Amino acid sequence: MSATIPTLAIARTPAAPPAAPATGEGEKLRRIFAESDEASLRRGPLRAIFRGDLRYADRLEPFLTEAYEEGERQALVDNLRALGTVDRAKLSAVDRIAYDVFKADNERDLRGFAPEIRRIGDVLPINHFQGFQTFYPEFASGQGAAPFKTTLDYDNNLKRNAEYGRVVDRMIARAREGMARGITPPKLVVRNVIEQLDNLLGAPLEKSLFYAPVVTFPDAVPAADRTRLTQAYTVQVRDVLNPAHRRLRDFLQTEYLPKARDTVGLSALPGGAALYDYLIESSTTLPMKAEEVHALGLSEVKRILAEMEAQKGRAGFAGTLPEFFTLLRTDPRFQPKTAEEVAAGYQAIGKRVDARVREQFALTPKTPLEIRPVPAFREKSDAAGSYQQGTPDGTRPGVFYYNTYDLKNRYLWGMETLYLHEAVPGHHFQISLAQENASLPAFMRFGGNTAFVEGWALYAESLYPELGVETDPYQRMGGLSDEMLRAMRLVVDTGIHAKGWGRDQAIKYMLDNSPMPESDATAEVERYIAIPGQALAYKIGQLTILRLKAQAKAQLGARFDPRAFHAAVLDTGALPMPVLERKLADWMAGQK
Incomplete structure (x- = not known):
């Protein structure tokens, strides 16, 4: 439930090329977007890697640290402050959509940093669906988003893996903090994570997902580097990654599971109703x-x-x-x-x-x-x-x-x-x-x-x-x-x-x-x-998209073209529902 650790769905994707030149307020808006995006990539190496941007590929975000979380919160505050300097009325139609999306997304994310939300979310860092341990092993295996084309790619992965081991320890620390507050996940969630970790730990070293990148090498990696990297990956899996997973697994089994709650709903936690509303x-x-x-x-x-x-x-x-x-x-x-x-x-x-x-x-x-x-x-x-x-x-x-x-x-x-x-x-x-x-x-x-x-x-x-x-x-x-x-x-x-x-x-x-x-x-x-x-x-x-399609068919009659409707829905990315409704209303008016 913690918003501090990305999953495949959250770790989006790559540095956008510059947009077409704009003037006046539009130019100011695009500059805000570009500066916000660049700062986001610096703070989020995983976001950059998913987008094919490898400038920060030798590190991971310092997940589950106060400094990282405060940086993410402050970025939202800064984004909204900068947006407040733009006169929306002077923007083009497309830029107004972008303005509305940026504002809605940042405001919604900022509400997630409210103390009553963080009080629960911050100390529930482990679950079987979005916990970092469900995402990272495949990411580092050579079959995920992380590239393994050069010697540098392999060395960068070793550095990320080392940080992953530290993230695992911070997961344990946050969970202990939650135990002290009486905030824990349901027992069934903990059991599911234990089973996932047993699967990871049950594989022999040479079958580990973390070892998989050195089973085969691309031609660009020289023979001497292959020998060194194979040894380095062997040592890291044996001495760093498997022990980290073992520590997490043993903590979950011996300390966390006995303290985990038997209830399953958020309403069972103090403040859970407010968190669920959010x-x-x-x-x-x-x-x-x-x-x-x-x-x-x-x-x-x-x-x-x-x-x-x-x-x-x-x-x-x-x-x-x-x-x-x-x-x-x-x-x-x-x-x-x-x-x-x-x-x-x-x-x-x-x-x-x-x-x-x-x-x-x-x-x-x-x-x-x-x-x-x-x-x-x-x-x-x-x-x-x-x-x-x-x-x-x-x-x-x-x-x-x-x-x-x-x-x-x-x-x-x-x-x-x-x-x-x-x-x-x-x-x-x-x-x-x-x-x-x-x-x-x-x-x-x-x-x-x-x-x-x-x-x-x-x-x-x-x-x-x-x-x-x-x-x-x-x-x-x-x-x-x-x-x-x-x-x-x-x-x-x-x-x-x-x-x-x-x-x-x-x-x-x-x-x-x-x-x-x-x-x-x-x-x-x-x-x-x-x-x-x-x-x-x-x-x-x-239901929102179907309702908008029905409105378009009713208003446009024989002029309704599903290809044009689908393009209108898709050509500006994933919009919040209120923004999509405004955009489609304008599109329908234009089609008439």
Whole structure:
């Protein structure tokens, strides 16, 4: 829950080239953006590395230190102070959008540094979904964003790894501080992290993710350097990294787990309700309250259940909807036999979508897309699918990760909708198009908010008819199941953190209202417990985009062009929902 440690989703991406010259207030605004971005890269080497900027690649952010956190807070204050010197009325239409996004993002992030928020968030640095230990091992493995092309890249990684070991110790110190205050995560979160660490520590040294970069070398690394680096990595894994993980694992098992709480919701913590209110707004970019979100979720669940009934009829199934769910979960024809079958299936889906996608999108990314399995060490607690952005110059592709853990529960009927969400035209399109747009200031190219990013990806699933997928009732049930998941999140997340729901109650609700397997429902519920509020953004964002599309169709009639609408939504990066609404209203007026 701590905002001090980035995850793949937070560590955005690279230094933007200068925007087109502006004059007057626009020039001042762009200068503020450029100075803010440069300062952000200096403070955040990981942010720079994700963007292909290696000037600070020999270090990590000093996470979990007061100096680092105060620097991040002061940067927000400085950004807003500088923005206050700009006369918004004298800006161009595009610059006004940028002004509004910058203001909204900085104000929202600054509220996260309020004492009542930090009191809890700062001392909960470890969870199984966004803890630094879930991100960094793959980052340093040669398969993540960190480059391993030259001797310098390898040496820089050694320096970052050493700092990672120190971050792990600071995680322990912060957790102890939380114990002293009576602020701890739920026991199930701690157990999940222990299991992740056991997986990392269980591999022999030569199979460690941290050792992986020296298993093979690029041609640019000379033989003498290879010998030195292999020895250095061997010593570091054995004497620094494995001991750091062992210290964390032993602390969690012997000290933290016995003190961790049995409750799962934020409302069980003093001040938890105020923190949850902030997390709802932070995720949705809207000042919604838990009760409102919960009611919206119940309404969406009811609507989607009716659509599922219709698909059950199309499939010719005579039983009840729960019985149809059981069929979808248990019939062997829906269960892949091998991981290779899943890989081939996603490749085939990608080709089908590519054949139709330009009917809906005039604006498409240049960044290539790769399809890969989730790394084994985190597959048990990972989502069914995820996306990691590439670099704007295409040197690192975007990656769609699919999960083959518990293979019999990775149903074939869920593959098409998952691809639309995580890959094309979902995350890969939205994130890549923003990054590739060099006319945008860097914070719009590489920043964003969950409501837009995940709302767009869920909206992308709704394009299944136009893209020629989900043509049979079983694949369509997969699409409805995915949408149902996002609707249930509104109910379950708020149920857990504002209404006192327990873990088992939340899992049962999800199984009663969808065909998802118990393993997925369990992972989802434990995710909401670990990172409250984040999962609310998907449905809120999707409903906003769908509502704006309906307005555009109603206003423009026969002149409505989905390619133009999608370009208007995507061509300025991930906007807060209020800013998106203003932009689309202006766009509709212009189309008339």
